[in-house]
Amino acid sequence: MRNPKEEMFRIADPKMILKARLSAGETPIGALVRMPSEDVIEMLGVAGFxxxxxDCEHGPADVVALRRHITVADLHGMPVLVRIGEGExxxxxxxxxQGAQGIIAPHVDDAADAAALVRAVHYPPYGQRGFATYPRAGRFGTVPAEDHRRAARETTxxxxxxxxxxxxDNxxxxxxTPGIDGYLIGAADLAxxxxxxxPPVPEAIAEIRRRAAQIGSIRTDLVGDARAARDARAAGAGLIVYNLTQALMGFFGELTDLDH
Structure with missing residues (x-):
């Protein structure tokens, strides 16, 4: 007889798990969203991202809106990573x-910063995150505690x-650092x-990527157009992310050029 609680625990479906897709050798294409709009989230889902x-570092960090965005994304089979602010x-x-499948944290400068990040994101014994099954990620308390703990460890x-x-340098x-899965270079902040x-910023970026490739860390690249996305894939990026603001402003610029 089927257990409805087990059926509700969709986290077991590898198609819904970004970490599982990366482990399978896929190169998922995503989008970075700063604008608080559920319509934008739904359009990205329909488009097939x-x-x-x-982005809650440089965009609004209202948790109620964030929860709605995660819910809409989940309905379209799009896992969500959340970029927090420094130390948040x-x-x-x-x-x-609320169901995010991962955290992107800015300004990680050394191993101590990395270890603090891991502690904040993972449950004991791997970290110090407060434990609860009753929020959305625990299916409102219907997921057994041990299953929730295991899923969080395996999928975050x-x-x-x-x-x-x-x-x-670091x-x-x-x-x-155990628990750090990948990296994203903040080129603007680095500059x-x-x-x-x-060293010049291009040299510094190349050095990070060289060292990271030797370690096997997941490379995350922000891109503004399809050509940059293809270049990122060819260069070994594991996660390719369209900067939606950059892409839209580039498109708007093309439209205004029609007047000249």
Whole structure:
């Protein structure tokens, strides 16, 4: 006889799990969304995007709106990663409780920062995240505690943003930290933080990628158009993410060019 609680526990479906798709060798294509709009989320789902990053660092971080966005994305089979602000452990917990499948954290500069991030994202004994099964991620308490704990451990992606000369120097230490699955280079912040004695930003980015490839860490690339997406895939990116704002503004620029 089928157990309806087990049927509700859809987390077992590997097609819905971003981490499982990466382990299977897929290169999912996603979108970075800053604008609080459920219509945008639904359009991206209809368009066939594989996952979303919802930006709560440089975009609104209203947890109620975030929950609605995650729910709409889930209905379209799009896992959600949430980019939190620096040190926003409470937001990481709430995002995961509402069904996000991972956290992207900015300004991870060394192994201590990486270990603190892992502690914030994972339940004991791997971390210090507060445990509860009654939020949305636990199917409102219908998932047995041990199943919920196991699923969280197996499916949660943790992506560290490397965006300073210090992070470049500590690439191996950061990415070798147990529980750190991958990285995203914050090129703009890296440029802002680099001084005259630091390597040029393109060289620093190349060095991060060289070291990360040796470790086998998941590379996440932000792109603005299809050509950049193809280049990222050819270069070994595991997650390819369209910066929706950049793509839209580029499109709008093409439209205004028609007047000239």
């Amino acid at each position: 594989a996952f979303l990053i919802i 452990n409470a937001l990481a917990l709430r995002a995961l409780d 992606l943790v992506i560290a943003m490397l965006e300073s000369p210090t992070a470049v 690439t191996e230490a950061i990415l070798n 802002a933080a680099s001084g005259p004695d630091d």
